[in-house]
Amino acid sequence: MDAKPLNDLSQLCIHTITTKPWSIEEAAKNFSTEGVKGITVWRDALANRNIKQTGQLLRDNGLNIVSLCRSGFFPNKEKQKRKAAIDDNLKAIEEASELGTALIVLVCGADPSQSLEESRKQIQEGIKIILPQAKAAGIKLAIEPLHPMYADNRSAVNTLEQANDMAEALNSKSIGVAVDVYHVWWDPDLEQQVKRCGQNGNLSAFHICDWKTPTLDLLNDRGQMGEGCINIKQIRGWVEDAGFNGFNEVEIFSSALWKEDQHHFLHKIKENYLKYS
Amino acid sequence: MDAKPLNDLSQLCIHTITTKPWSIEEAAKNFSTEGVKGITVWRDALANRNIKQTGQLLRDNGLNIVSLCRSGFFPNKEKQKRKAAIDDNLKAIEEASELGTALIVLVCGADPSQSLEESRKQIQEGIKIILPQAKAAGIKLAIEPLHPMYADNRSAVNTLEQANDMAEALNSKSIGVAVDVYHVWWDPDLEQQVKRCGQNGNLSAFHICDWKTPTLDLLNDRGQMGEGCINIKQIRGWVEDAGFNGFNEVEIFSSALWKEDQHHFLHKIKENYLKYS
Numbered sequence: 001m002d003a004k005p006l007n008d009l010s011q012l013c014i015h016t017i018t019t020k021p022w023s024i025e026e027a028a029k030n031f032s033t034e035g036v037k038g039i040t041v042w043r044d045a046l047a048n049r050n051i052k053q054t055g056q057l058l059r060d061n062g063l064n065i066v067s068l069c070r071s072g073f074f075p076n077k078e079k080q081k082r083k084a085a086i087d088d089n090l091k092a093i094e095e096a097s098e099l100g101t102a103l104i105v106l107v108c109g110a111d112p113s114q115s116l117e118e119s120r121k122q123i124q125e126g127i128k129i130i131l132p133q134a135k136a137a138g139i140k141l142a143i144e145p146l147h148p149m150y151a152d153n154r155s156a157v158n159t160l161e162q163a164n165d166m167a168e169a170l171n172s173k174s175i176g177v178a179v180d181v182y183h184v185w186w187d188p189d190l191e192q193q194v195k196r197c198g199q200n201g202n203l204s205a206f207h208i209c210d211w212k213t214p215t216l217d218l219l220n221d222r223g224q225m226g227e228g229c230i231n232i233k234q235i236r237g238w239v240e241d242a243g244f245n246g247f248n249e250v251e252i253f254s255s256a257l258w259k260e261d262q263h264h265f266l267h268k269i270k271e272n273y274l275k276y277s
Numbered sequence: 278m279d280a281k282p283l284n285d286l287s288q289l290c291i292h293t294i295t296t297k298p299w300s301i302e303e304a305a306k307n308f309s310t311e312g313v314k315g316i317t318v319w320r321d322a323l324a325n326r327n328i329k330q331t332g333q334l335l336r337d338n339g340l341n342i343v344s345l346c347r348s349g350f351f352p353n354k355e356k357q358k359r360k361a362a363i364d365d366n367l368k369a370i371e372e373a374s375e376l377g378t379a380l381i382v383l384v385c386g387a388d389p390s391q392s393l394e395e396s397r398k399q400i401q402e403g404i405k406i407i408l409p410q411a412k413a414a415g416i417k418l419a420i421e422p423l424h425p426m427y428a429d430n431r432s433a434v435n436t437l438e439q440a441n442d443m444a445e446a447l448n449s450k451s452i453g454v455a456v457d458v459y460h461v462w463w464d465p466d467l468e469q470q471v472k473r474c475g476q477n478g479n480l481s482a483f484h485i486c487d488w489k490t491p492t493l494d495l496l497n498d499r500g501q502m503g504e505g506c507i508n509i510k511q512i513r514g515w516v517e518d519a520g521f522n523g524f525n526e527v528e529i530f531s532s533a534l535w536k537e538d539q540h541h542f543l544h545k546i547k548e549n550y551l552k553y554s
Contacts, residue, residue: 112490112506116463149426151463152490152506158463186393186428186435213389213429218492229389229429 003237006248006274013038013066013247014269015207016045019262024054032061034266038247039063041099043070043092051098058099065101066247067142067178067205068092073109074126075119075156082122085109089130097137103204104134105142105178110156119156124166127175135174142204143167144178147186149218160184160193167202176204179239180251182211182222185230191238198242206239208232208277209252220255224269226276236277248277280514283525283551290315290343290524291546292484293322296539301331309338311543315524316340318376320347320369328375335376342378343524344419344455344482345369350386351403352396352433359399362386366407374414380481381411382419382455387433396433401443404452412451419481420444421455426495437461437470444479453481456516457528459488459499462507468515475519483516484528485509485554497532501546503553513554525554 014036016027024045031039039058046054058065071092076082096104108123110116127141134141145163146155157163163177177197184190197203210228215221225232236248250269257265291313293304301322308316316335323331335342348369353359373381385400387393404418411418422440423432434440440454454474461467474480487505492498502509513525527546534542 115508116465120465147425148463149424149492149495152488152492159465162465186425188393188397188436188439211429215426215429215495218426218495231392 001237002233003240006277009035009270009273010037011246011248012036012270012273013040013064013249015040015042015069015249015251017042017069018250018252018269019266020258021262024049025057028058028061028063030263030266031063034270037062037064038066038249040066040069040249040251041101043068043095046095046099051095055098055100064247065099066249067103067105068096068099068101069105070107071104072106072155075109075111075114075122077111077114082126086126086129089126090133093130093133093137093139096139102138103140103142103176105144105205107144107146108155108157110151110153112152116151116156120162123156124169127170131170131172131174135172140174140176140204142176142178144180145183147183159187159189160197161189164193164196164200164202168200175202177202178205178207179203180207181230181232181235182207182209185211185235190235194235194238194242198239198244203239203242203244205249206236206244206246207249207251209250210276217255220253222252222254224252224257225250225272232277248273278514279508279510280517283554286312286547286550287314288523288525289313289547289550290317290341290526292317292319292346292526292528294319294346295527295529295546296543297535298539301326302334305335305338305340307540307543308340311547314339314341315343315526317343317346317526317528318378320345320372323372323376328372332375332377341524342376343526344380344382345373345376345378346382347384348381349383352386352388352391352399354388354391359403363403363406366403367410370407370410370414370416373416379415380417380419380453382421382482384421384423385432385434387428387430389429393428393433397439400433401446404447408447408449408451412449417451417453417481419453419455421457422460424460436464436466437474438466441470441473441477441479445477452479454479455482455484456480457484458507458509458512459484459486462488462512467512471512471515471519475516475521480516480519480521482526483513483521483523484526486527486529494532497530499529499531501529501534502527502549509554525550
């Protein structure tokens with residue numbers, strides 16, 4: 001059964017990458033003016049900023065800082081690079097603390113020069129290493145399964161089942177899972193795995209956008225809600241039935257939409273969010 | 278464990294689409310000259326030909342006609358279009374008979390304007406309808422699971438598990454499954470599902486190519502064996518352990534490789550087949 005209709009913007013969060021042409025200061029002001037209640041911050045948006053002050057600015061604009069996107073990318077054939085990835089993940093935990101968010105989304109990574117099994121092992125090992133620091137900082141790490149078309153070099157965790165397996169194996173309150181409809185919509189086992197994710201207390205984030213036909217680019221041709229074939233309402237229904245009541249985060253990478261007037265785009269996001277999500 | 282090395286071309290089959298710039302007559306001559314032993318014929322290659330004579334030409338060149346590629350595309354929201362798909366599938370069965378091959382590969386289809394569940398139902402219904410004619414013609418229909426990035430409009434069957442489920446539900450000697458490494462390499466359940474496929478007598482075809490990093494196009498940027506991250510030897514090992522001893526079919530769609538000199542490309546295919554498959 002589809003979820004109940006969304007009647008307001010109280011659960012609407014937008015990722016800074018969605019309106020990439022805007023600086024984080026512009027995004028904060030414009031999201032706030034338009035009644036958006038949450039923001040997820042991509043790390044590139046924080047470059048050359050005082051992170052604490054930026055966090056304060058977001059809160060001053062009435063925005064909940066839902067998560068920091070993204071760290072991860074643990075696997076590498078070279079030990080030195082795996083070590084560098086750990087350092088970067090620890091840095092992300094510091095950044096999240098300074099920013100004032102309690103969630104980091106992990107894009108787990110994959111190295112095409114080694115097997116998926118090896119990459120998966122290195123992901124789990126990497127998360128284990130950074131887990132104590134996350135716990136100490138009061139920050140949850142959300143494993144995000146990525147669409148199988150990213151299995152070569154972005155994530156060796158490609159189904160919600162795998163993310164659930166990993167989260168349950170790590171067995172910590174500082175571990176969760178991020179469900180993005182773009183990555184998982186095709187999965188015949190999705191309803192069941194969403195349920196399992198909730199039952200185990202791991203359902204930590206919900207990302208939305210749409211899958212366009214045709215999709216012209218593997219990375220930057222996501223559609224906004226309603227432009228594609230994903231039944232977002234159905235998946236939101238499953239996610240809410242599984243106990244999730246957090247933000248619905250609009251995360252869209254689109255070369256085409258980034259070229260549009262971002263104010264117009266933001267209006268369309270609000271409209272489509274209420275209509276199709 | 279990886280498969281034993283390939284020492285000769287006795288199991289090498291190439292799809293006509295792989296060397297798309299060549300007519301089927303050119304492909305027949307050049308494959309034959311280079312010692313290729315099998316050919317899979319794409320239906321577009323038969324346009325404006327006498328199909329029986331073309332089949333004879335292929336056999337005269339010492340080529341096994343491994344399969345006809347492709348029919349399927351059963352799902353559609355409109356009944357009239359589903360009916361048209363059935364007609365086209367029956368035509369494909371006739372073409373396969375005339376050509377003299379005992380296998381048709383099914384790209385099952387999907388309609389982005391309806392749910393995947395509905396598309397999956399329509400696929401199974403469609404196959405059921407054409408099954409008696411396939412049986413009468415002595416032709417096997419191989420369900421090919423397609424990569425999840427094609428779930429919108431090419432196939433709602435996206436994992437080998439789903440293909441196995443469907444083949445087992447249809448429960449006929451005229452039904453099989455085609456395993457293409459490009460579509461299934463990322464699947465954590467692959468080894469197990471290949472085993473199951475063989476145990477149930479459904480492992481009917483094995484297609485090879487490679488997944489490049491980066492992949493620049495969802496459709497036409499496949500790599501040749503060795504150019505990417507797929508461990509073809511490992512998957513071939515599983516496929517052979519599951520009882521398959523048919524052709525290894527090179528199926529590559531690549532705008533870049535189609536622009537190359539096709540004789541040079543064919544030499545590289547042979548070399549890479551022995552080295553990386």
